[in-house]
Amino acid sequence: MKCWTRREFGCAAAATCLAALRLRSARGQAKARIVVVGGGIGGATVAKYLALAAGAVDVTLVEPKRYYTTCFFSNLYLAGLRSFASLTHGYEALARRYRITVRHDAATAIDPGGQTVTLESGTKLPYDRLVLAPGIAFKDGTIDGYDDAAARIMPHAWMAGAQTKLLRGQLQEMKDGGVFVVVAPPEPFRCPPGPYERASLVAHYFKRYKPRAKILILDAKDTFFEQDLFQDGWNRHYPGMIEWLPAQFTGGVRAVDPKTRSIVTASETFRADVANVIPAQKAAQLAQQAGLTDGSGWCPVNPLTFESTLYRGIHLVGDAVTAGDMPKSAYAANSQAKACAFAIAAALTGAERFPAHLFNMCFTFLGPEDAVSDAISFKLAEGTIKIADIFFSKLEEGAAIRAQAVRQASGWYDAFTHDTFG
Ligand SMILES: Cc1cc2nc3c(=O)[nH]c(=O)nc-3n(C[C@H](O)[C@H](O)[C@H](O)COP(=O)(O)OP(=O)(O)OC[C@H]3O[C@@H](n4cnc5c(N)ncnc54)[C@H](O)[C@@H]3O)c2cc1C
Structure with a gap:
C-alpha cells in the first residue's frame, strides 16, 4: 500500500478536483x-x-x-x-x-x-x-429591556445604516448641556477601538456646537484598546468633557428603560439625553x-x-x-x-x-486632525492564529505625524473599499 506524503496527497486531491472540473466542462456540465x-x-x-x-x-x-x-x-x-x-x-x-x-x-x-x-x-x-x-x-438578554423597540430610542449604531442616521439625528437635536451616554460592550466585539473613537469624534462635534455637553462611557470592561492614546487625546482636545467609568466602578450595565432613557448599572442609574447602547455580541x-x-x-x-x-x-x-x-x-x-x-x-x-498572509491595519480618529494607527501581522502557530508583529502609534509623536495619519486614513478608505467592491 502506498503511504502518501502530505504534499503528494494535496497534489493528488487537487489533480482529482481539476480532472473532475475538466470532465464537467467536457460533458458540457455547469x-x-x-x-x-x-x-x-x-x-x-x-x-x-x-x-x-x-x-x-x-x-x-x-x-x-x-x-x-x-x-x-x-x-x-x-x-x-x-x-x-x-x-x-x-x-x-x-x-x-x-x-x-x-x-x-x-x-x-x-x-x-x-x-x-x-x-x-x-x-x-x-x-x-x-x-x-x-x-x-447581539446576545439576547444581556441588558434587560434592550430589544428592537428600545434600539429605536437608544440606538446601537453598530450595524451601519438606518441606526447610524438615527443616532446622528439625536445628537443634532440634543440640547447644549445634555449628556450623551455610550454603553461599551464586553470582549469580544466588532471593532475594539470603535466605542472610544465614537466618543472622541462626538466630543469634537459637541466642542463646536454644544460646548456644555458631557459624554459618559459606561464600560463592561476595566481597560480598553489603545487606552493610553485615547485618554491622552481626550485630555488634550476635550478636557473635562469625556468621563469613562470601568465595570469595576459601576458593576456593569444591567438594564435600560427607553421611556426615561435611563441606564441601570449594578451601583447607580444614569439618565441620558442621548443613549448609544452597544450590547454584547x-x-x-x-x-x-x-x-x-x-x-x-x-x-x-x-x-x-x-x-x-x-x-x-x-x-x-x-x-x-x-x-x-x-x-x-x-x-x-x-x-x-x-x-x-x-x-x-x-x-x-x-x-x-x-x-495565508493575515494582516490587520486600523486608523482611529481622536479628532479631525489627530489619527493614530495600529498594524498587526499574524502567523499560524499551535493550530491557531497568533500575533507575529505589532505596531502602535506612540504617545509622544507630534501633531504633524497625527495629521499625516488622517490623510493616510482617507487614502486607505478609498483603496480598501475599491479592493472590496470595485
Ligand atoms: C463604529 C465602527 C467603526 C469601525 N471602524 C473600523 C475601522 O476603522 N477599520 C476596520 O477595519 N474595521 C472597522 N469596523 C469593523 C468593521 O465594520 C467590521 O469588522 C466589518 O464590517 C466586518 O465585516 P463582515 O463581512 O464580517 O460583516 P458585515 O460587514 O457586517 O457584513 C455582513 C453582511 O451580511 C449580510 N447578511 C447577514 N445575514 C444574512 C443572511 N441571512 N442572508 C444574506 N445576507 C446576510 C448583512 O446584510 C451584511 O451586509 C468598525 C465597526 C464599527 C461598528
Whole structure:
C-alpha cells in the first residue's frame, strides 16, 4: 500500500478536483457553483477574489441590501465630518467586472447534506462550496429591556445604516448641556477601538456646537484598546468633557428603560439625553441557526482555509468567526476572505496554494486632525492564529505625524473599499 506524503496527497486531491472540473466542462456540465452569503466586507471580498482566482467557477453573492454602508468611518459621519453617501457602496462593479451573480435576498436556511441554501424568496440555490460572512448579532438578554423597540430610542449604531442616521439625528437635536451616554460592550466585539473613537469624534462635534455637553462611557470592561492614546487625546482636545467609568466602578450595565432613557448599572442609574447602547455580541443569526457556532457564540474555523470545523464544504470569514488573535475588523475580514478564496480556488482547480498572509491595519480618529494607527501581522502557530508583529502609534509623536495619519486614513478608505467592491 502506498503511504502518501502530505504534499503528494494535496497534489493528488487537487489533480482529482481539476480532472473532475475538466470532465464537467467536457460533458458540457455547469461550472463549480460557489454561493457566498453576506455582501459586507468579508463576503464581497471573498466573492471578488474567488471570481478572480478561479475562472472556472460560478459565484453567486446573496445580500438583502442593495447598498452597503461601512461601519468604518461612520463615526466621522456622526461628527458631521463625512457625508452618509460617502459611506455607501453598491454591487454593480462586482456584477459587471467579475461576472458575479448578485441576488438581493436573504438566506433563511442551509442544508449541508443536500448542499443547498434556501432564500427568503423561496429559491433554493445548490452549491459545491458555500461561504458565509453574515457579520454579528447581539446576545439576547444581556441588558434587560434592550430589544428592537428600545434600539429605536437608544440606538446601537453598530450595524451601519438606518441606526447610524438615527443616532446622528439625536445628537443634532440634543440640547447644549445634555449628556450623551455610550454603553461599551464586553470582549469580544466588532471593532475594539470603535466605542472610544465614537466618543472622541462626538466630543469634537459637541466642542463646536454644544460646548456644555458631557459624554459618559459606561464600560463592561476595566481597560480598553489603545487606552493610553485615547485618554491622552481626550485630555488634550476635550478636557473635562469625556468621563469613562470601568465595570469595576459601576458593576456593569444591567438594564435600560427607553421611556426615561435611563441606564441601570449594578451601583447607580444614569439618565441620558442621548443613549448609544452597544450590547454584547455573537455571530449573526444565520450562523447560529445553521449550527455553525460553538458554545462561545462564534464560528470555529480551520485557520488555513477558513472552512468550518463543524461542517465540511462550508467556509466562514469576518466578524462571525473565531480567528485566534485577529480582531473583528473590516481589514481582518478582507484579509481572511482572500486567504479563504485562494484556499477554495486551490482545492477546486488545483491552482497554486498560497500561504495565508493575515494582516490587520486600523486608523482611529481622536479628532479631525489627530489619527493614530495600529498594524498587526499574524502567523499560524499551535493550530491557531497568533500575533507575529505589532505596531502602535506612540504617545509622544507630534501633531504633524497625527495629521499625516488622517490623510493616510482617507487614502486607505478609498483603496480598501475599491479592493472590496470595485
Ligand atoms: C463604529 C465602527 C467603526 C469601525 N471602524 C473600523 C475601522 O476603522 N477599520 C476596520 O477595519 N474595521 C472597522 N469596523 C469593523 C468593521 O465594520 C467590521 O469588522 C466589518 O464590517 C466586518 O465585516 P463582515 O463581512 O464580517 O460583516 P458585515 O460587514 O457586517 O457584513 C455582513 C453582511 O451580511 C449580510 N447578511 C447577514 N445575514 C444574512 C443572511 N441571512 N442572508 C444574506 N445576507 C446576510 C448583512 O446584510 C451584511 O451586509 C468598525 C465597526 C464599527 C461598528
